[in-house]
Amino acid sequence: MLALLTSSHGGEVFVEWHVEINNTIRPLTxxxxxxxxxxxxxxxLLNVTTNDDVHVNVFNDMDEPLLMTWNGIQQRLNSWQDGVSGTNCQIQPKTNWTYLFQVKDQIGTFSYFPSTAFHKAGGGYGPIRVNNRIVIDVPFPKPEAQFDLLIGDWYQRSFKDIRSELKDPSMAYDTPPDRILINGKGPYGDLLVKNHESFNVTKGKTYLLRISNVGIVWSINFRIQNHQMVLVETEGSYTNQITLDSLDIHVGQSYSVLVTADQDTADYYVVATPKLVGFSDALEAIAVLHYDNSTRDPSGPIPSGPDPFDMEFSLNQAKSIRWNLTAGASRPNPQGTFNVTNVTLSQTFRINANIAEIDGAPRYTVNNVSYLVPSTPLKLADFVNNGSGVFELDKYPIYGDNPSAVNGTFVQTGNHKGWVEIVFTNELQVLDSWHLDGFGFYVVGFGDGKWNPGIRSAYNLYDPVVRSTVQVYPGGWSAVYAYLDNPGMWNLRSQKLKNCSDEPRDSSKRSVHKASLQQGLTLDHRTKHDFQNNCETAGLQN
Structure with missing residues (x-):
């Protein structure tokens, strides 16, 4: 790993973070x-450039263990810095740990957040920008400025209280958030809200908005009063540039859009509302787009979006988001140099999200398996004793449901430098979204009802967008292709936090939607050394 990092052409970025619980912040009322x-x-903001080596020294000043993950950063040959329970021991209270990773061959809009113990419901998240190197052309004019928008649903209670409620069988599936925040602030116009977010613009100028859904449960629809958006990028891929009145953003997803201040000098509403939620207007997040020299508050009706239950709108929009084949991204050669038109699949995984009752308790399941998070990281267990007593290798039901619902910790081997097809199906009446660490995958198809192999003939293999988080519609399926060229042990999980808390538990605790993908796993001496540095403080010396 050291040779990989020092041979790059990027710079060095050093930051020190102190993570703590603050009891005096008032996001809402x-x-x-x-x-x-x-x-x-x-x-x-973690502001870096393609191929930079990034050092993030995290001091845990909370009263419980902590892990930070880097949503969409691929961690090339570096899975032990991924910041999820399968690859790292947690940072113990009053200790620190330095994450070291390279943003190898990446550009785009991403986010970071705490990955365990329902911490994300309490905040701790922030934006990541991976800027292009100056020698690489960007497929749109340089914007006047950039804004980071972190939008997500929010509980107006302690995350510890919510965490406890979700372990209660009577509340496991029914603990909805209270509102939506924009950059940690409540809605404009609510007199009980201390602050609202505002974005200052100059008439005639164009701005790049980097938007991430950092929420817990709800997909959102985002829009700006009287302004259109031009979609240009998602999670490290430049897209065909399409003009939108509103944009659906699902949990864990990120987009970049261009907005031109081409209206009369005034203030305008910036709005986000939840999908598949009744009374969504009462839950809307509202910020302000403020033109320089404006003396007019936002006026008129708050812009309405599509019907929150209209999945056809959302599905059609998703299908319209495609890869820009002619633009370069992190390298000068066009993105379209790499395509999936003639690939040979080496594996197919079918991932079915559902719920079940196991030993009398409600569980979220994947293929009828509810994932048990072990106290020892999977990768450390694999290195020390081949995973014995911690996880089961290659016994996961990857082609369909287990005959009966069970708790378990499974790791599945992927074929190194092989193409894998992952088909996500959703039998729940909620929008789900799935994320694969370590890779960008090609989103080749969406559909309603049951998936079957004959559907492959309708896949978009010409210009599927490449990203790391894909939505799965209620009663539907989503299919992706991934090229397994990044050896390591990687997390495949639902981005909905209620489905995946990444909290160590026994069979009496709540469940998660999660699977682990082991792909040509190779570890060297440095890997064990890194684990010992962090895990000794957690009492896991070997």
Whole structure:
């Protein structure tokens, strides 16, 4: 790993973060415990450039263990810095740990957040920008400025209380968030809300908005009064540039859009509302787009979006988001140099999300398996004793449901440098979204009803967008292709936090939607050394 990092052409970025619980922040109408990074909520921008080596020294000043993950950063040959329970021991209270990773061959809009113990419901998240190297052309004019928008649903209670409620069988599936925040702030116009977010623009100028859904449960629809958006990028891929009145953003997803201040000098509503939620207008997040020299508050009706239950709108929009084949991204050669038109699949995984009752308790399941998070990281267990007593290798029901619902910790081997097809199906009446660490995958298809192999003939293999998080519609399926060229042990999980808490538990605790993908796993001496540095403080010396 060291040779890989020092041979790159990027720079070095060093940051120090102190993560703590602040009880005096009021995102909505009440003071509540909020997880801050360097006293900020959301946390500070991590602003880097393609191929930079990034050092993030995280001090855990909370009263419980912590892990930070880097949503969409691929961690090339570096899965032990991924910041999820399968690859790292947690940072113990009053200790620190330095994450070291390279943003190898990546550009785009991403986010970071705490990955265990329902911490994300308490904050701790922030934006990541991976800028292009100056020698690489960007497929749109340089914007006047950039804004980071972290939008997500929010509980107006302590994340510890919500975490406890979700372990109660009577509340496991029915604990909805209270509102939506924009950059950690409540809605404009609510007199009980301390602050609202505002974005200052100059008439005639164009701005790049980097938007991430950092929420817990709800997909959102985003829009700006009287302004259209031009979609240009998603999670490291430049897209065909399409003009939109509103944009659906699902949990864990990120987009970049261009907005031109081409209206009369005034203030305008910036709005986000939840999908598949009744009374969504009462839950809307509202910020302000403020033109320089404006003396007019936002006026007129708050812009309405599509019907929150109209999945056809959402599905059609998703299908319209395609890869820009002619633009370069992190390298000068066009993205379309790499395509999936003639690939040979080496494996197919079918991932079915559902719920079940196991030993009398409600569980979220994947293929009828409810994932048990072990106290020892999977990768450490694999290195020390081949995973014995911690996980089961290659016994996961990857082609369909297990005959009966069970708890378990499974790891599945992927074929190194092989193409894998992953078909996500959703038997729940909620929008789900799935994320694969370590890779960008090609989103080749969406559909309603049951998936079958004959559907492959309708896949978009010409210009499927490449990203790391894909939505799965209620009663539907989504299919992706991934090229397994990044050896390591990687997390495949639902981005909906209620489905995946990444909290170690026994069979009496709540369940998660999660699977682990082991792909040509190779570890060297440095790997064990890294684990010992972090895991000794957690009492896991070997």
């Amino acid at each position: 009440l003071d509540q415990p909020v997880i801050t990074v360097n006293g900020l909520f959301p946390g500070p």
